[in-house]
Amino acid sequence: MSEASTASFEVAFVVNGSAVIEQVAPRTTLVDFLRQRLGLTGSHVGCEHGFCGACHVRVDGRVLRGCLLLAVQAEGTDVQTIEGLSASGEITDLQEAFVRRNAMQCGFCTPGMLMIAAELLARCDVPSREAIRDALSGNYCRCTGYQSIVDAIEEVARARYGVAA
Amino acid sequence: MKPPAFEYLRPTSLIEAAGMLEAAGEGAQILAGGQSLLPTLSLRLSSPSLLIDINRVVDSTPLEHCDGVVRCGTRVRHVDLERSTMVKERVPLLALAMPHVAHPAIRNRGTPCGSIALADPAAEIPACALALNADIVLQNSAGRRSVPADEYFVGLYETARLPTEVVAELRFPAAQSCDRFGFVELARRRGDFAIVGIAAAAQLEGNDIRSLRLVIFGCEPKPRVSAAVQAMAQGRELRELPIEQIADAVAAELDPMENAQGDAGAKRQQAYAMAKRVMAQLTACAA
Numbered sequence: 001m002s003e004a005s006t007a008s009f010e011v012a013f014v015v016n017g018s019a020v021i022e023q024v025a026p027r028t029t030l031v032d033f034l035r036q037r038l039g040l041t042g043s044h045v046g047c048e049h050g051f052c053g054a055c056h057v058r059v060d061g062r063v064l065r066g067c068l069l070l071a072v073q074a075e076g077t078d079v080q081t082i083e084g085l086s087a088s089g090e091i092t093d094l095q096e097a098f099v100r101r102n103a104m105q106c107g108f109c110t111p112g113m114l115m116i117a118a119e120l121l122a123r124c125d126v127p128s129r130e131a132i133r134d135a136l137s138g139n140y141c142r143c144t145g146y147q148s149i150v151d152a153i154e155e156v157a158r159a160r161y162g163v164a165a
Numbered sequence: 166m167k168p169p170a171f172e173y174l175r176p177t178s179l180i181e182a183a184g185m186l187e188a189a190g191e192g193a194q195i196l197a198g199g200q201s202l203l204p205t206l207s208l209r210l211s212s213p214s215l216l217i218d219i220n221r222v223v224d225s226t227p228l229e230h231c232d233g234v235v236r237c238g239t240r241v242r243h244v245d246l247e248r249s250t251m252v253k254e255r256v257p258l259l260a261l262a263m264p265h266v267a268h269p270a271i272r273n274r275g276t277p278c279g280s281i282a283l284a285d286p287a288a289e290i291p292a293c294a295l296a297l298n299a300d301i302v303l304q305n306s307a308g309r310r311s312v313p314a315d316e317y318f319v320g321l322y323e324t325a326r327l328p329t330e331v332v333a334e335l336r337f338p339a340a341q342s343c344d345r346f347g348f349v350e351l352a353r354r355r356g357d358f359a360i361v362g363i364a365a366a367a368q369l370e371g372n373d374i375r376s377l378r379l380v381i382f383g384c385e386p387k388p389r390v391s392a393a394v395q396a397m398a399q400g401r402e403l404r405e406l407p408i409e410q411i412a413d414a415v416a417a418e419l420d421p422m423e424n425a426q427g428d429a430g431a432k433r434q435q436a437y438a439m440a441k442r443v444m445a446q447l448t449a450c451a452a
Binding site: 119 | 166167168169170171172173175199200203204206207208216218220244264267268269270271273274354355356
């Protein structure tokens with residue numbers, strides 16, 4: 001039983017536009033796979049229990065906890081990491097606003113914050129500060145820099161979609 | 166920590182999944198959204214020998230309204246309920262509850278059927294299912310049966326689901342135009358587990374209450390329909406209900422679990438406050 005349980009599976013999926021085919025053990029989480037096998041260390045491993053949000057990755061267009069998805073479950077999906085979002089230019093304005101507003105201190109939570117902020121702003125309106133805080137509710141910043149993170153996201157929303165309603 | 170080792174199977178239908186569950190016996194678990202199950206693995210609170218991943222089954226019922234029933238299959242995610250205008254119209258209680266269900270990235274993956282299968286006492290979907298007395302459809306290797314929510318929740322993480330059954334579908338009764346709903350929850354931050362919450366469903370006939378179900382969840386081993394409130398409300402008008410007395414009845418009925426979030430007295434007080442808030446919601450939308 002224990003031998004069978006460590007048997008690996010072949011998984012094929014797309015990461016940041018490139019096809020990946022690898023053998024993985026079922027217990028390997030997606031974020032560990034991305035970091036350890038593909039060297040994509042922008043997705044951070046914080047709590048490993050789904051609480052902190054540092055491991056956010058986008059799978060088939062939705063932001064997920066990379067620690068709460070097994071790598072075998074990514075079979076056939078289209079995965080984007082912070083490296084992919086950064087390279088495509090999709091979040092350049094968010095990244096610049098984070099720098100301008102000092103919306104990071106140690107930076108550990110920043111990739112996960114940017115991921116969920118990008119998803120929030122993809123709804124194409126200017127969210128209230130309350131709505132921004134709700135969207136960030138699943139992301140811990142242990143430096144407690146939330147105020148400036150909300151500021152940065154709000155600034156980008158206004159720049160993209162006009163002033164708040 | 167990392168999950169312990171386990172075997173992994175990916176069936177293509179729910180009946181196949183149920184067959185695997187039955188064949189594997191003890192130690193096998195269904196993997197739906199995994200947003201509660203996988204943390205228990207990483208925390209080493211559970212160590213199933215086999216995970217049966219039902220995320221690729223082809224026979225999951227889509228989220229749809231049909232003949233007064235809103236059906237929700239295994240592959241429907243929380244976010245699908247959250248963003249559905251049909252759900253907002255047909256099952257307004259779920260729409261009210263969705264913002265309280267964990268955080269956006271968790272809602273993108275977690276499933277209402279999985280939430281019902283786990284039956285966490287602090288979870289919103291079980292409370293809503295109970296307030297609406299939704300039907301819970303269970304699949305085994307031979308077929309399906311349906312259990313009303315009233316009979317489904319048995320105790321702490323304990324339900325009428327047998328170990329060989331998979332939660333295949335939830336069936337929520339669509340709201341009538343005169344029905345009223347309310348949802349309140351006390352949590353340390355938005356999306357955290359409820360300390361105390363209440364899901365409320367009122368069925369009206371003209372101005373008279375035909376049924377008022379207040380489901381208190383989060384502070385006892387399983388969600389509870391307040392029998393006292395049901396009895397007090399019968400046949401009266403929503404606007405003339407004595408809110409203070411209702412809140413008192415809710416608090417008195419509870420036998421809260423004591424934990425780090427508070428003792429029984431504190432939780433009764435919180436339930437009292439939540440009951441007043443949810444009654445205010447109900448009466449405001451009835452005005």
